[in-house]
Amino acid sequence: MQLHKRDVVDAATTLLDNYGMADLSMRRLARELAVSPGALYWHFANKQQLLGAVADRILGSIHDVPGDWRVRVEAICDQLRDALLSHTDGAELVSASFAAGQSEAMTQILGWLADAAIAAGVDTGHAVTAGRTVLYYVLGFTADEQSRLQWDAAGADLPDEQSVLGADPSRRFGFGVQLLVDGIAARRSLPV
Amino acid sequence: MQLHKRDVVDAATTLLDNYGMADLSMRRLARELAVSPGALYWHFANKQQLLGAVADRILGSIHDVPGDWRVRVEAICDQLRDALLSHTDGAELVSASFAAGQSEAMTQILGWLADAAIAAGVDTGHAVTAGRTVLYYVLGFTADEQSRLQWDAAGADLPDEQSVLGADPSRRFGFGVQLLVDGIAARRSLPV
DNA sequence: ACCTGAACACCGTTCAAGT
């Protein structure tokens, strides 16, 4: 039967979850779908575009919430981190797709964050930069967290840094989010 | 004559500057040095380690400065951005090396930023997170800026966004740095 | 419209064997 974009993204996500980014190749994916590698290029212009579609799938359930701008920023950050952590190499894949401008979902999320920054009082010329700053943090922090998690899961048992102090990733993540929220609050332009 | 680590890093940097990351392969590098690909593996364990050495070369001239913690953070951010922008795909390469934990220079810079955060009054358990937050921003912002710059230089002439408002990368960069500095200032723990 | 088969031009890494 026919191959649909949906099937390809499904198979790619499964491959990612089970084997990680290194094994998410066009050839491997084609083999899994029992088609020739060339078949994928009928549905996607190139690998980047396909990865963008996987990123959008990973981010599919993230939504903006009503309320105070601080609550909105915190909610978006938490949802984003959770979504990334629930797929092998999720942060790495979404980072790459965002950098390549291939994820519509990330563009939408950036819009929400810029919106929240405006609600906070940041001037429109800087709101997108504020939003990007938040995204760079969530992607960077989570990619780092995830690579350590996956290393540990692979039975590495590395010495847990200075233990105690730097513990609890969720709390450390929250600290960074608060730093950014306070920074946004401080960058509000004075009322005219 | 003999191949030294220095020669390899030199050639790799030249290759990067002239053709970008996509062409910085072990095989291409070996060809440029007129040795067999296997020869590189006598001097470097793998490609990641070699890229880490290139990253350290790119970041070689960055230094900490004396003075107020705000000045230190700003100076480090500016130096880092300048260093990244002065090599083709510099931000992408250093990002990858930092994520892989292969750049000693980045580890040192992170130390300086964490130090500055402590000087600002952030408690020691969160200082490294504060430092990482700054680094994620500089790397993310500069990678984005650089990819646009290189696209433009390749004769793309894309519509300049909403013009005027979002212009001047240096000013936008400074806005984000100030956001982070203010965020750090706000996260100082109350004196005991 | 959708896919195959085969090719093109590459990769990173390993390792016996040479000097």
Added chain:
DNA sequence: ACCTGAACACCGTTCAAGT
């Protein structure tokens, strides 16, 4: 100690030709 040669096991992408 340092490097070659050759192999192993792959890549992403294109495109004539088929149905």
